Amino acid sequence: MSDVLDRPTAGATSTLDLALRIVEFLAYQSGPTTLAAIATEFGASKATVHRHLRGLASRGFVRQDAATGRYDVGVKLMVLGEACRSRFDIVTTARPELIQLRDETGQAVTICALVDGDVVVLELTQGRTVIEFATRPGTKLALHASAHGKIWLAFGPAALLDAVRQAPLPAWTPETITDPQTLERDVAKVRERGWSTAPDEVISGVNTIAAPVYDHQGRLVASIAIVGAKQFIPADPADAQVEAVVGTARRISRALGWRE
Amino acid sequence: MSDVLDRPTAGATSTLDLALRIVEFLAYQSGPTTLAAIATEFGASKATVHRHLRGLASRGFVRQDAATGRYDVGVKLMVLGEACRSRFDIVTTARPELIQLRDETGQAVTICALVDGDVVVLELTQGRTVIEFATRPGTKLALHASAHGKIWLAFGPAALLDAVRQAPLPAWTPETITDPQTLERDVAKVRERGWSTAPDEVISGVNTIAAPVYDHQGRLVASIAIVGAKQFIPADPADAQVEAVVGTARRISRALGWRE
DNA sequence: CATGTCGTTTCAAATAGTGAAACGCTGTTT
DNA sequence: AAACAGCGTTTCACTATTTGAAACGACATG
Numbered sequence: 270m271s272d273v274l275d276r277p278t279a280g281a282t283s284t285l286d287l288a289l290r291i292v293e294f295l296a297y298q299s300g301p302t303t304l305a306a307i308a309t310e311f312g313a314s315k316a317t318v319h320r321h322l323r324g325l326a327s328r329g330f331v332r333q334d335a336a337t338g339r340y341d342v343g344v345k346l347m348v349l350g351e352a353c354r355s356r357f358d359i360v361t362t363a364r365p366e367l368i369q370l371r372d373e374t375g376q377a378v379t380i381c382a383l384v385d386g387d388v389v390v391l392e393l394t395q396g397r398t399v400i401e402f403a404t405r406p407g408t409k410l411a412l413h414a415s416a417h418g419k420i421w422l423a424f425g426p427a428a429l430l431d432a433v434r435q436a437p438l439p440a441w442t443p444e445t446i447t448d449p450q451t452l453e454r455d456v457a458k459v460r461e462r463g464w465s466t467a468p469d470e471v472i473s474g475v476n477t478i479a480a481p482v483y484d485h486q487g488r489l490v491a492s493i494a495i496v497g498a499k500q501f502i503p504a505d506p507a508d509a510q511v512e513a514v515v516g517t518a519r520r521i522s523r524a525l526g527w528r529e
Numbered sequence: 530m531s532d533v534l535d536r537p538t539a540g541a542t543s544t545l546d547l548a549l550r551i552v553e554f555l556a557y558q559s560g561p562t563t564l565a566a567i568a569t570e571f572g573a574s575k576a577t578v579h580r581h582l583r584g585l586a587s588r589g590f591v592r593q594d595a596a597t598g599r600y601d602v603g604v605k606l607m608v609l610g611e612a613c614r615s616r617f618d619i620v621t622t623a624r625p626e627l628i629q630l631r632d633e634t635g636q637a638v639t640i641c642a643l644v645d646g647d648v649v650v651l652e653l654t655q656g657r658t659v660i661e662f663a664t665r666p667g668t669k670l671a672l673h674a675s676a677h678g679k680i681w682l683a684f685g686p687a688a689l690l691d692a693v694r695q696a697p698l699p700a701w702t703p704e705t706i707t708d709p710q711t712l713e714r715d716v717a718k719v720r721e722r723g724w725s726t727a728p729d730e731v732i733s734g735v736n737t738i739a740a741p742v743y744d745h746q747g748r749l750v751a752s753i754a755i756v757g758a759k760q761f762i763p764a765d766p767a768d769a770q771v772e773a774v775v776g777t778a779r780r781i782s783r784a785l786g787w788r789e
Numbered sequence: 790c791a792t793g794t795c796g797t798t799t800c801a802a803a804t805a806g807t808g809a810a811a812c813g814c815t816g817t818t819t
Numbered sequence: 820a821a822a823c824a825g826c827g828t829t830t831c832a833c834t835a836t837t838t839g840a841a842a843c844g845a846c847a848t849g
């Protein structure tokens with residue numbers, strides 16, 4: 270899923286914005302990337318990209334592979350990410366509750382937030398069975414195709430649903446909802462019952478149960494979920510599993526100052 | 530320790546460079562910071578800082594506290610840091626060995642790298658006793674006052690030792706080496722025996738034993754260390770402890786393709 | 790009420806950034 | 820071996836962006 274979204278942003282300077290998008294693009298590549306490919310991706314000249322890469326490299330955000338000349342993300346992102354990790358209430362406040370949810374259900378537990386228009390995995394607590402894809406921290410999840418995404422469509426800013434309405438809904442698996450009206454009905458159901466599920470929609474054979482986390486002002490600030498194979502989390506989930514997720518989400522919300 | 534180093538960097542554009550330094554500065558603050566304080570810190574105008582903050586905020590690298598108007602680091606750093614974590618061989622390759630070292634010695638274990646001129650903690654494996662300060666990932670360590678720093682002075686680029694020679698050596702504790710000639714002798718000793726120690730130099734009552742990690746080209750790419758109270762790691766460390774650290778560093782180096 | 794400091798905005802002036810084009814290098818193809 | 824393609828790097832005339840002094844309204848403080 271490419272994130273090279275050249276969308277206009279209020280007050281952003283084009284020079285800085287391009288540089289930030291370049292470093293983010295590199296962070297999501299699987300290996301070093303040629304400067305020419307970066308230039309093509311962003312529709313910028315090689316000279317401009319080269320200048321940005323030098324600037325980013327001088328501060329450690331980017332590095333150049335000496336053998337191939339290709340560019341890669343630098344360690345500074347990881348370092349700064351660690352340096353500021355404790356600054357995010359959601360993650361530190363939620364962690365004990367998420368570990369308890371994992372212990373109670375045995376499934377992998379994830380917490381997501383809306384970051385720059387995307388629903389992103391902030392932290393993963395591994396379950397008995399290891400699920401890597403789509404749960405690794407940093408991963409962006411499709412709004413229409415994931416349980417987390419549906420929570421955000423149901424309880425998040427209205428602009429999210431508006432944006433999804435206007436875009437095609439790509440299929441990740443044969444079960445992914447791609448019809449806008451089916452998605453609207455599903456989102457309405459999520460809103461009604463307070464939790465979401467997405468059996469087979471991201472990965473075949475895998476299901477997720479997600480619930481919303483609110484802050485002291487009643488705003489959706491995160492979503493949490495258990496993730497596991499369908500044999501452990503059936504398409505029609507057990508009440509106990511749903512209650513475990515919803516209950517944990519409520520406790521985290523209360524810890525953040527939320528009042529029902 | 531302020532890192533607002535306005536040092537000239539080859540090929541860096543000043544606009545981008547200032548913005549990167551601002552986000553890094555925010556990452557190391559303990560809470561939201563006023564725009565005016567940021568402007569003062571970097572000697573830039575409030576209008577310029579405002580523009581950069583808006584640009585950084587539009588991509589999630591910075592956020593503004595709605596109640597106070599102050600600026601804080603955004604979750605995007607943490608997210609991207611996680612997204613690219615697996616891309617750093619050193620950390621993933623070293624992890625099993627570091628866990629084993631921790632199990633063998635019982636002490637906290639850290640791995641550091643040189644990032645943008647600083648020795649920075651990349652990862653921490655907690656020991657039996659918890660030591661937080663100066664070992665949290667993202668923390669920058671003084672070259673002259675830490676065991677990790679001395680490894681880099683002894684085995685890293687000569688420019689590091691040159692830079693330290695030209696700067697005053699601030700004292701962190703009464704035991705910190707502040708005399709340049711004493712430091713040179715200490716670094717020479719580190720080079721000779723292949724490991725370093727720094728009892729009481731960073732924190733009183735705490736000691737560290739560090740050793741170098743080389744890559745397939747024989748370059749220093751990281752340093753690893755055990756950290757603990759002096760009652761567990763005496764100023765004159767036990768041979769077994771030294772051998773455990775040095776041995777682990779060698780195994781990690783070999784895993785990275787190093788040949789003695 | 791006066792004062793100080795904040796974040797935000799404006800816009801003339803200044804400066805930085807842009808990108809077409811060229812270059813040398815390297816790997817691939819013929 | 821020669822030709823070709825694509826790479827990263829550099830140049831510099833031109834363009835566009837960025838800069839920052841100044842002003843503003845909001846808010847906290849004395």
